[in-house]
Amino acid sequence: MMQAVDASQLKGVDPDVAGVRFAGTVDQNRVESLRALTWDAWMTEYTTPAAMQESIELMRLGKAEINASPDGIDIGGMPLEGLIVAGAITREALGTPGTISYQAGIDMYQPMLAATPAFVWLTSNGNSRVDQITTGRAWLRMNLLTTQQGLALHPVSQCLQEYPKMEPHYLRVHQMLAQPGETVQMLGRLGYAAPAAQTPRWSLDAKIKQA
Secondary structure (H helix, E strand, O other), X not given: OOEOOOHHHHHOOOOOOOOEEEEEEOOHHHHHHXXXXXXXXXXXXXXXXXXXXXXXXXXXXXXXXXXXXXXXXXXXOOOHHHHHHOOOOOHHHHOOOOOHHHHHHHXXXXXXXXXXXXXXXXXXXXXXXXXXXXXXXXXXXXXXHHHHOOOEEEEOOXXXXXXXXXXXXXXXXXXXXXXXXXXXXXXXXXXXXXXXXXXXXXXXXXXXXOO
């Protein structure tokens, strides 16, 4: 679980990218409202089969799949590896309400989101592809700054997705965080957390071709 940060630390993770507005909060009333919003949005995505299936298709179950395609969402390590080999964790089970695998996702995320000590977000004045890419650059810069300070940054942008069932949460997050005319592009949890293992990555040689 994440441990608390103070308001002065938020200033140190401002990515300072032109065209992108950075903001954050440690105010407990605002944090509590955002905890509720992010949980409701997460559950909306989790219980919307088409949206959930997009995530399942990106999952790499076990070491063999992770090594073959080191991208997406890696599900590995013990005891998960043993459960995958035994057939207790499958893509079908992960997408089927009532299974142990399906419930495990809820049991993991509910206390995690409820323990969020601070939130940060990025907004832009427009929502063009250039605005989105510029905000992506700012997010990566912010991630580097948080890492430099020993902080953990975790995106929780389900409420920023644009499909019908998510619309109430999309409208709510803009009411809460956006200034007139802005689009909220990224929302994340911020705090101190135990170190995480490095995620798998393709080698440069696998993706860069010689001209």
